[in-house]
Amino acid sequence: MSASDSFAPDATLADVGEFALVAALTSRFEQGSQVYVGPGDDAAVIRTPKGHVVVSTDLLVEGRHFKREWAPARDIGRKAAASNLSDINAMGGTAHSLTVGLGAPADLPARWALDLAEGLAEEAALVGASIVGGDLTTASEVVIAVTVLGTCEVAPVLRSGAHAGDVVAIAGRQGWAAAGLAVLARGFRSPRALVQAYQRPQPPYAAGRAAAQAGATAMIDVSDGLLADLGHIARDSAVAIDIHRDAFELADPMHAVGSALGVDPMQFILGGGDDHAIVATFPARSALPAGFTAIGSVEEPGESGPSVTVDGAAYDGPTGWAHFA
């Protein structure tokens, strides 16, 4: 009997919540012997007769994942592709192709759709991937479904391989996009570097493969929020992770936004997800690949199980968000 069988018959998605619903849904999906990595990691890995394919999918909905007034269509396209390419990055793989489904109202400017397409293709080209197919349909709001396919040169790096004693390290900017979103949400347009970081993230596309080749034990892309995503590694690896604030250097625009909004900018680093940074764990004393900075350590879990702490203590600031919650 799956956990979902205990849902009340009239329970809605909001009643059940995103995580319980995902668990109930995936319990319906029996995995065949061809599936090397199924649901629950950054991407799935399927063995094929002569090779393998790494695949991940995202569904972006207007007003929830993007707003047309907050970014030009080209940037929305780049961001939609980036979010997916980052999932292949987090497995240690390289993307080769994407498919895109676009649902849109009939009165959407055609120019907007073309700009979106150009943004998608531009971002894909950064890793040598092509948009190979798609679907177009009417919908009452703009929805963008992106699926990315890729391959791994070495074994894919999962969320479940971290060990006590490993070093936690990050590649790419972290917190900039979340700070940019906070700025936009308050009606401001600066600091410009942060707004641009939100509108057009720059994921560290070389980092995932480099980490895999350097022997990373676990890896994830930061999309739910740094602590939330480290929580996925902690839970799947059954470890405790402690992050050190001092490891993060606060860039000038982050100080500026903290002063302007009257908040501790560290919350954007600990809770932000839209930069698509890569966090990975490496065996102690291994040389970190170029682009990675150590930010914490992996420890044996305490009595209460897997955990993520900041400087040894629970963190009670914002750490991302859940749908339907």
Place this chain on the structure above:
Amino acid sequence: MSASDSFAPDATLADVGEFALVAALTSRFEQGSQVYVGPGDDAAVIRTPKGHVVVSTDLLVEGRHFKREWAPARDIGRKAAASNLSDINAMGGTAHSLTVGLGAPADLPARWALDLAEGLAEEAALVGASIVGGDLTTASEVVIAVTVLGTCEVAPVLRSGAHAGDVVAIAGRQGWAAAGLAVLARGFRSPRALVQAYQRPQPPYAAGRAAAQAGATAMIDVSDGLLADLGHIARDSAVAIDIHRDAFELADPMHAVGSALGVDPMQFILGGGDDHAIVATFPARSALPAGFTAIGSVEEPGESGPSVTVDGAAYDGPTGWAHFA
């Protein structure tokens, strides 16, 4: 300069129309050397370092592609998977995995989402494929994004390979689902066999691979409508196709629905698409694989270019439909 550059700056999707928009969008998608078949066929085919992957994607929107009151969630899931699995079928391939993105209002019954998932998994299991990943998000209407991945044992069969002299043949039921939809749209629930054909199509999943192995020259799955989809083969192969009404045996429920609705049931066969039948062209005098019935012939195109005719004449009944038109 692409055709799309001639769009008026303020043109909407409705102004431009689906086909011109798809052409403009795909012109933005440069295809890398890894792409063996890009946009424009039933599925794309990408070469990978050690193998290949066949991929196709569909976006289904409530009220446009399905109505919750017209079919139970499990059937909608089966149909969503079937529509995608059929695209791999039409390349002569076999699907091994699917990803699913679900966007839904927070007040959707959780039970509906679980039933949908079970339907998706059931249909996938018919060909040995697994649901390997997905995404879940809030949206103001239900949207289902399905991507299917597969492989081909022999070279994929494209839409572009038909030659004058070839035989046109079909596998699977044709017109039943369209007749069922017509029944539902008028508020009826019978003939039951037709309504069920619409709610839960039974694509001929063995037919595509069999056709490829038998040397089919061109192939497509019937999703836009039989004549519309034969039009894709005619155009991409630069041929004329003539279909023979006599080749179709009208089953009893089709006669019944024709009488009840006061229409010629042949319109459902010529214009319907929801059964996911497979049509293919084969060299003259080749033995058709099991399950295929000859329905017409391929000829040299006339002066006006590629065409599809019925018993030698243009057909002016319903032949499918276009989004945004």
